[in-house]
Amino acid sequence: MSLRQPPLHAVHEERGATATEFGGWEMPVEFDSITTEHRAVRESAGKFDVSHMGELEVSGPDARRLMQRLTSNDVTALDVGDSQYAAITDEDGVIIDDTVIYRLPNGREDGGDSDGDLPHPRYLFIPNAGNDEAMADRWRTHREKWGLEATIENLTHERAMFAIQGPEARGLTIEAVDDPAAFRDLSRFEATECTVDGAGCWIARTGYTGEDGVEVIAPWADAESVWEAFDCQPCGLGARDTLRLEAGYLLAGQDFDRGENPRNPYECRIGFAVKLDTEFVGRDTLEAVKEEGVTERLVGFRLVDRGIARHGYEITTRDGEPIGTVTSGTMSPTLEAAIGLGYVPIEYADPGRSIRIDVRGRDKKAKVETTPFIDTV
Amino acid sequence: MSFDTPSDRRYLESHEWALETDDGVRVGITDFAQDELGDVVFVELPAVGDEVTQEVDFGVIESIKAVSDLYAPVSGTVTAINEELFDAPELVNEDPFGEGWMLEIEPDDEAELEALLSAAAYDDQVV
Numbered sequence: 001m002s003l004r005q006p007p008l009h010a011v012h013e014e015r016g017a018t019a020t021e022f023g024g025w026e027m028p029v030e031f032d033s034i035t036t037e038h039r040a041v042r043e044s045a046g047k048f049d050v051s052h053m054g055e056l057e058v059s060g061p062d063a064r065r066l067m068q069r070l071t072s073n074d075v076t077a078l079d080v081g082d083s084q085y086a087a088i089t090d091e092d093g094v095i096i097d098d099t100v101i102y103r104l105p106n107g108r109e110d111g112g113d114s115d116g117d118l119p120h121p122r123y124l125f126i127p128n129a130g131n132d133e134a135m136a137d138r139w140r141t142h143r144e145k146w147g148l149e150a151t152i153e154n155l156t157h158e159r160a161m162f163a164i165q166g167p168e169a170r171g172l173t174i175e176a177v178d179d180p181a182a183f184r185d186l187s188r189f190e191a192t193e194c195t196v197d198g199a200g201c202w203i204a205r206t207g208y209t210g211e212d213g214v215e216v217i218a219p220w221a222d223a224e225s226v227w228e229a230f231d232c233q234p235c236g237l238g239a240r241d242t243l244r245l246e247a248g249y250l251l252a253g254q255d256f257d258r259g260e261n262p263r264n265p266y267e268c269r270i271g272f273a274v275k276l277d278t279e280f281v282g283r284d285t286l287e288a289v290k291e292e293g294v295t296e297r298l299v300g301f302r303l304v305d306r307g308i309a310r311h312g313y314e315i316t317t318r319d320g321e322p323i324g325t326v327t328s329g330t331m332s333p334t335l336e337a338a339i340g341l342g343y344v345p346i347e348y349a350d351p352g353r354s355i356r357i358d359v360r361g362r363d364k365k366a367k368v369e370t371t372p373f374i375d376t377v
Numbered sequence: 378m379s380f381d382t383p384s385d386r387r388y389l390e391s392h393e394w395a396l397e398t399d400d401g402v403r404v405g406i407t408d409f410a411q412d413e414l415g416d417v418v419f420v421e422l423p424a425v426g427d428e429v430t431q432e433v434d435f436g437v438i439e440s441i442k443a444v445s446d447l448y449a450p451v452s453g454t455v456t457a458i459n460e461e462l463f464d465a466p467e468l469v470n471e472d473p474f475g476e477g478w479m480l481e482i483e484p485d486d487e488a489e490l491e492a493l494l495s496a497a498a499y500d501d502q503v504v
Contacts, residue, residue, distance in 0.1 A: 033470075034441045035416045238415065238442050306463070308419055308439050331418035331441055338419075360437070360444075 006051035007223035023129025025052035028236040040233035045166035054132030055155040059122040062148035074275040078103040089282030128252040160223035165213030176229040197225040210247030210376035248371025300371035303338035305364040314358040380408040387493035395450035414440035457481040
């Protein structure tokens with residue numbers, strides 16, 4: 001199967017990026033060095049091509065009902081231009097994917113341009129790389145099953161997505177957009193339509209790095225001019241991973257995986273995105289889980305001994321008894337320490353608890369630590 | 378992209394170099410290898426006095442994105458290790474053929490060194 005490529009594949013290659021396969025896409029992993037790119041985001045700003053993320057638009061009279069019943073958060077709380085993080089769970093409450101949902105300007109029943117006054121809410125949500133088709137199918141299947149009237153469009157190959165992140169990202173965005181007034185008043189997690197070099201974009205003050213910044217969804221054909229409008233360090237998926245891990249954010253398919261490592265939102269500590277007073281697939285199971293409490297939980301840890309914990313390494317007690325598995329691990333460029341995430345029984349989940357990580361046959365001392373590992377916005 | 382490959386030393390296909398010095402054989406990894414790995418953050422080396430065997434792993438190098446075994450270009454006894462790398466593993470990126478060296482080995486059989494790849498032969502392999 002050939003890999004999907006972002007619209008700027010050739011541009012990134014020309015810039016000297018090395019590419020990697022991720023979620024069925026061939027994406028830039030490193031432009032200069034992970035450390036250089038990481039520091040740019042923490043100290044000034046960096047831009048990421050995240051066009052591998054899916055874009056699904058849901059509209060029509062029952063769009064709100066369909067979104068509400070397939071995601072764990074409460075979409076009725078969203079005004080136009082708001083966003084929220086949510087889990088997409090199955091009947092057992094297991095996370096299939098996590099996503100950000102944006103409420104777009106209301107649709108017109110005749111399908112014309114939006115004007116904000118007409119009744120049907122429209123949503124855009126962002127499945128993880130490679131999940132766009134599966135989520136579009138899931139939405140369509142449930143629409144049929146429940147007899148709802150909604151249109152589901154998979155725009156993943158019609159939209160590029162960029163993240164501009166770091167303390168200077170907001171200022172760079174004000175310079176880059178044609179109409180800074182619309183952007184200037186955005187609070188964190190708010191989004192708006194904006195044009196960048198004449199191209200109509202959706203710009204959100206969201207991100208995956210722990211820094212202030214924006215995510216920009218642009219027409220595929222205008223990807224290059226929009227990318228070039230942000231004058232800062234280009235960054236690859238390598239730095240994206242070290243940044244998100246310092247911020248304690250989950251990576252789908254790694255920190256939870258419906259097949260390999262099925263987890264519910266409470267085990268992953270994203271219970272804040274579960275609204276049990278709404279009706280959604282998995283809700284009843286999750287209510288029971290919340291009442292009974294989880295037996296295992298995702299924790300952050302930091303290695304005391306020298307070494308690096310990586311995905312799949314075993315977590316043990318001080319006596320060497322296996323108690324869990326590392327799901328993510330790296331050397332933190334900010335802390336200059338080896339950090340990671342992994343699941344342990346709740347009796348080992350308290351910050352400060354001493355654990356061991358089996359690093360290729362050697363026991364390395366580690367301590368459970370509160371996440372985020374760094375100060376985030 | 379082009380990489381340095383000094384012709385004063387010999388190479389393994391697994392990207393280690395071996396340089397004959399007055400004290401024995403000095404070992405490190407190539408410019409190509411450090412670039413492939415990216416930011417080196419951790420190097421695990423044997424102790425002085427340990428025996429190493431040609432083409433058998435003697436240690437581990439980790440970058441942010443990858444873990445890689447290190448292979449001995451010749452068999453022999455470790456006479457020195459570059460302890461600087463424990464505090465400054467980035468030396469491997471900055472100066473792979475110089476300050477980023479890893480080991481010195483007293484070789485059991487100096488003929489082993491001659492059988493390794495020349496710079497030109499190594500270059501042919503990585504381009």
